[in-house]
Amino acid sequence: MELFNPEFGLGFWLLVVFLLLFAVTAKYVWPAIIKSVDERADFIDKGVEYAENAKKQLDEASANAQKLMIEAQRRQMDILQEATQMKNRIIEEARAAASVEAKKVMDAATLSIEQARKAAEEQFRTEVSSFALQIAERLLRKELSTDKKQVEMVEKMLDELEKQN
Numbered sequence: 001m002e003l004f005n006p007e008f009g010l011g012f013w014l015l016v017v018f019l020l021l022f023a024v025t026a027k028y029v030w031p032a033i034i035k036s037v038d039e040r041a042d043f044i045d046k047g048v049e050y051a052e053n054a055k056k057q058l059d060e061a062s063a064n065a066q067k068l069m070i071e072a073q074r075r076q077m078d079i080l081q082e083a084t085q086m087k088n089r090i091i092e093e094a095r096a097a098a099s100v101e102a103k104k105v106m107d108a109a110t111l112s113i114e115q116a117r118k119a120a121e122e123q124f125r126t127e128v129s130s131f132a133l134q135i136a137e138r139l140l141r142k143e144l145s146t147d148k149k150q151v152e153m154v155e156k157m158l159d160e161l162e163k164q165n
Contacts, residue, residue, distance in 0.1 A: 006014075144150045 144153060
């Protein structure tokens, strides 16, 4: 049972060695360990701070990107609306131009038809008067074949002229 009851000298030397090791450890080892733990704690704190900053920047970038997306969609809608208005304006201008051009073509066609009708009427009148003159000439030749009939005709015309005046 000597293990449970050590002698005084052994206890003394155990205490001296323990105190000596404690002093050396306290003077040289513990400051290095504490410094390392403090550096690690600072490193972790900086990492947390960096992560918080990164998260804040990410949130700001997300908000900024959302604003840019909304602005881009608004611009897209404006451009589409402007394009639709431009398309409608171009269509209306084309319709108006086509209407004006169609009116010009119709007016020209009407004028051309009117001129052709007048020319046809004139030609018809010329042909009718030519036929009438030919018929009258033949009738007069037939009627005025004798001298007596010619004299009667001249007297009749003179009497009609006198009555008119």
